[in-house]
Amino acid sequence: MSEGEARNSFEGFMKAIGRAIDGPTTWFRKQVVEPNQKHYPWYHQKFRRVPTIDECYTDDAVCIFEANQQYRRDRLVDSEILTILRERFSDCVVYETPDHVEKCSGLFKEYEDAAGYWFTKYGDLGAYHDAQTAYMKQKHRMIWERRHGPVGSGMNGKKVDPDAQGD
Structure with a gap:
């Protein structure tokens, strides 16, 4: 049959x-x-870039919503990139185990740099954050660097007057 x-x-x-x-x-x-x-393959879907939160008027709810959605997508993409780099490094360690310190050092450096950049942008924002919170963090970091030098280098002791003319 x-x-x-x-x-x-x-x-x-x-x-x-x-x-x-x-x-x-x-x-x-x-x-x-x-x-x-x-x-079209689903992974080729391209979203148009929308105005960032600093380009939105304070009463434009649609623009603020779109900026928050764009921020959310960017954060997801950056997190996935970090996950892929972490997996590449761990795969390298498993594959190259006795000599992984030398052979995987490039991947480890790349992962550490990406993790530092991710933390600079998204770290210490709390569980519920949006594009405006991240923008304010960036603004405060730029003010700190203008007054005290790069973050992590310690305070340089001398006060910098932001209103001073010259340089």
Whole structure:
């Protein structure tokens, strides 16, 4: 008995009804719909860049919402990049185990740099943050660096007057 044959008359009757119902829709999909569709892989979906939070008016709720969604997408992409770099490093350690310190040092440096950049942008913001919170963190960091030098270098002791002319 082949795969398409029915085992008894009831099963044959049910298959005939199924073909009668499903046949026209399957034919229409294969002959009309699919040839006229444009196939794009889902991972090539491109979102247009929207104005950032500093370009939005304070009362423009739609612009602020779009800026927050763009920030959320950017954070997800940056987090995925960090995850991929971490996985590459751990795979290298597993594969190169006795000599992993020398052979995986480039991947470790790349991961550490990316993790530092990620923390600079998204770290210490708390559980519920948005584009405006991240923008304020960036602004405060720039003010700190203008007054005291790069973050992490310690306070340089001399006070810098931001209103002073010259230099």
